[in-house]
Amino acid sequence: MKKKWLQGLLLSILAVILLAGCGKETSTETEKSENETKDVLAQIKEKDKIVFGVKNDTRLFGLKNPSTGEVEGFDIDIAKALAGEILGDETKVEFKEVTSKTRMPLLNNGDIDVIVATMTITEERKKEVDFTDVYFDAGQSLLVKKGSSIKRIDDLKGKTVIAVKGSTSAVNIREKAPDAKVLEFENYAEAFNALKAGQGDALTTDDSILYGMADEDPSYELVGGTFTEEPYGIAVKKGNTALVEELNKALKAIKDSGKYDEIYAKWIKK
Amino acid sequence: MLDFSILTDHLDMYLEGFKITITASLIALVASLVIGILIAVIRIVPFKPLNALGAAYVEFIRNIPLLIIVFFFFLGLRLDGLMAGTIALSIYTSSFIAEAIRAGILSVPKGQMEAARSSGLSYVQTMRLIILPQAFKIVIPPLGNQFINLVKNSSILSVVAGLDLMYQGDLISSRTFVVFDVYIFVAIFYLLLTIPLSLGVGYLEKRLAKSN
Numbered sequence: 138m139k140k141k142w143l144q145g146l147l148l149s150i151l152a153v154i155l156l157a158g159c160g161k162e163t164s165t166e167t168e169k170s171e172n173e174t175k176d177v178l179a180q181i182k183e184k185d186k187i188v189f190g191v192k193n194d195t196r197l198f199g200l201k202n203p204s205t206g207e208v209e210g211f212d213i214d215i216a217k218a219l220a221g222e223i224l225g226d227e228t229k230v231e232f233k234e235v236t237s238k239t240r241m242p243l244l245n246n247g248d249i250d251v252i253v254a255t256m257t258i259t260e261e262r263k264k265e266v267d268f269t270d271v272y273f274d275a276g277q278s279l280l281v282k283k284g285s286s287i288k289r290i291d292d293l294k295g296k297t298v299i300a301v302k303g304s305t306s307a308v309n310i311r312e313k314a315p316d317a318k319v320l321e322f323e324n325y326a327e328a329f330n331a332l333k334a335g336q337g338d339a340l341t342t343d344d345s346i347l348y349g350m351a352d353e354d355p356s357y358e359l360v361g362g363t364f365t366e367e368p369y370g371i372a373v374k375k376g377n378t379a380l381v382e383e384l385n386k387a388l389k390a391i392k393d394s395g396k397y398d399e400i401y402a403k404w405i406k407k
Numbered sequence: 408m409l410d411f412s413i414l415t416d417h418l419d420m421y422l423e424g425f426k427i428t429i430t431a432s433l434i435a436l437v438a439s440l441v442i443g444i445l446i447a448v449i450r451i452v453p454f455k456p457l458n459a460l461g462a463a464y465v466e467f468i469r470n471i472p473l474l475i476i477v478f479f480f481f482l483g484l485r486l487d488g489l490m491a492g493t494i495a496l497s498i499y500t501s502s503f504i505a506e507a508i509r510a511g512i513l514s515v516p517k518g519q520m521e522a523a524r525s526s527g528l529s530y531v532q533t534m535r536l537i538i539l540p541q542a543f544k545i546v547i548p549p550l551g552n553q554f555i556n557l558v559k560n561s562s563i564l565s566v567v568a569g570l571d572l573m574y575q576g577d578l579i580s581s582r583t584f585v586v587f588d589v590y591i592f593v594a595i596f597y598l599l600l601t602i603p604l605s606l607g608v609g610y611l612e613k614r615l616a617k618s619n
Contacts, residue, residue, distance in 0.1 A: 238577065242586050265584050303581030320488070320568035321578060327566070334482045336568075 177250050177373060178380040186229045189216040190249035193234040194324045196349030197404045198255050201234070208232050211404040212253045215272060218396050219253075219371075222387035236324055237303035241265060244374055251373055251384070255346065257305045258370040267377060268370035269384045275343035276363025277306045280332070280350055287339050289361035293317040299328050299337035306342040309365050325350070332357075343367045345405065410588045417579045424575030425596050431493045431571060432558045432600065438497035439557065440550075443504025450509050453530070461505070468502035473563050481567045492564035492571070500557045507553060511546035512538060544615045551608030558600050572596055 181187050191212050192199035199210040213232065221227035233249050240256065243249050244266060257275075258268045279298075281287045287296065293314040300307035302321045311319055320337055322328040329350050332340045340347070344363055351357050371388070373380045391397045414421065450461035468476070476499055480491035515538050523533040565573035576593040580586050 238581060241584055261584075302577050308582070321574075322568055323566055330482050331568070334485050336481070336485070336487065 176379065177247075177377045178383060181223070181250055181380070185224060186231055187216075187220050187224065188231045188233060188248070188250045189220075190235040190240050190243055190252040190254055191216065191232050192236070192254045194236075194326050195255055195346055196325075196353060197345065198349070199234075200349075208234065211273070211400060212255065214400040214403070215391075215397075216251070216253045218391045218400065219251075219384060219387045222390050223383055237301060238323075240372075244372065247374075251371060251380075253371050255343065255369055256372055257343070257367045259305055262372070265375065266372040267375055267381050268372055269381055270370070270388060271368040272371055272388055273345065273369040275345040275367040275369055277309055277341060277365040277367055278344040278347055278359050278363050279361050280340040280342075280347040280357050281338065281360055282332075283356055283358050285338065285360070287360060290314055290364050293339065296338040297336070299332050299340045301325060301328050301342060304342060305367065306365075310341045313364055329354075348405070409591060410585065413579070413583065413585055413588045414592050417575075420575040420579055421572070421592060421596060424570065424572035424593075425599075427489065427564070427570050428558070428561050428572040428596070429600065431489060431496065431561050431564060431569070434493050435496040435500060435557055435561065436554055438493075439500035439504055439553075442497065442501035443508060446501060446505035447508035447512065450505065451512055465502045465505055468498060469506070473499045473560060474566065477563050477567055488564060488567035488569035489571075491567055492561070492569040496557060496561055496563065499560070500553055503553050503556075504550065507549040508542070508546055510549070511542040514545050515541045544612075547608060547612050547615065551605065551612075554608070555601050555604055558604065559597060562597075 191208055192210075193201040193208050195210065195212075197210055199208050199212045201208050216232070217227040217230055220230045233243070235243055235249065235252065235254050237254075240249075240252050240254055241262075244252055252266070253272075255273075255275075256262075258271065262268070279287065279290065279293075287293060290313055293310075294316040297318045297320060298310055298314065300310055300319055300321050302323060307319060307321050310317065320331070322331055325342070325346060328340055328342075331337060333354070340350070344359060347359050351359060371384055373384070388397075391400075446461050446464055449457050450465070452458070473495060476495040477492055480486050480495050481488060484491070486494065519537055519541070520533055523537045524530070528536065561571060562573035563569075564571040565577055568574060572593055576589055580589040583589065
């Protein structure tokens, strides 16, 4: 019997070592692929197509249309316009659906070339990826049921706030409302449903996304204005300065041509 | 190599999650065993309508994703994440446990029941004294499997903000942008639960085999 226990113990130690080894191997693998895919711009030109990482659950920005199966929104139209500038053809795009949690790993693995997914530019993220100029100015706000006692961020004391995992708003709200309890969910749909089910008193994220929710269900409203600045940027893998420059040029071009304003007016109705 | 600062910097979060995962698993383990036994009995008693009811429960519950059961309690009945997750986990696992126990009871040779009944024991006495003790031994390994699955399935709590180990892992990884190392530590915490459980089931199995 004693021997069996020893065997079990050895087995579990082995399992732990194997797992640890697993982590090590994968990190060297990513390093390797990092060297191989140093220049994403050259790759894009070669395959004549840009792979964009976009949201599929965010109303107004990137939302899957169930009848067509296509993702639609502000981010999608911006991505198409950018591809139009860089490759000369708006249809030379491929969209991969990402979440706040998966977009960075997918970018670093080379599964996507560019992230256009309501991603806020932050100092911390700048260490991991390279950002273009701001393509959308958002600010964090609160969504509550109409008639709620919460009118501004100070009213959150002792209340439960719903946020989305991996978003900057989840970090911000802990600083701005330290006495509130924060519950984090996988995506905006789940977060909004949790709010509707009374699992929290308010939902916090960028106003641009909250407008989409209030648009969907008019019994909810935004309160308290914005209490942060959330400049959205387009992200590429670290070290791809040529691609960033190309994207900035394209961004400027669509802003100058009025294309940007056209897309903005199409989706964002404040 | 593994970055241990991830573990030490967020130890309080890992431990908080570990505590919740243990609590949810223990409650679900006991509850699913009780419900599972009940359903197995309902499926076996010599009364057809009850049998059908038991079968309907098992087929319905085990053939839908656990996540949907969780959402039913979380969004439908509006229980909090921990409660909704634990109840859903208990119900989901109970359908598998009921099947394992029913299979165990059925695998006791028919002659045992016939012999006991013809020697004057009642149905309940036969079950209690002859059939169940024999079935118990047969059922231990599959039950062990279900309990291990239950511990791992408790990670479903992370989806409804149940504050469990996986939820904490999600939060740590979204704060630090580290994915692999964070979840490797999460896996090690799960192993701390599942390996002793495995060994315990193995030990019980050996002990019972000896008493044969």
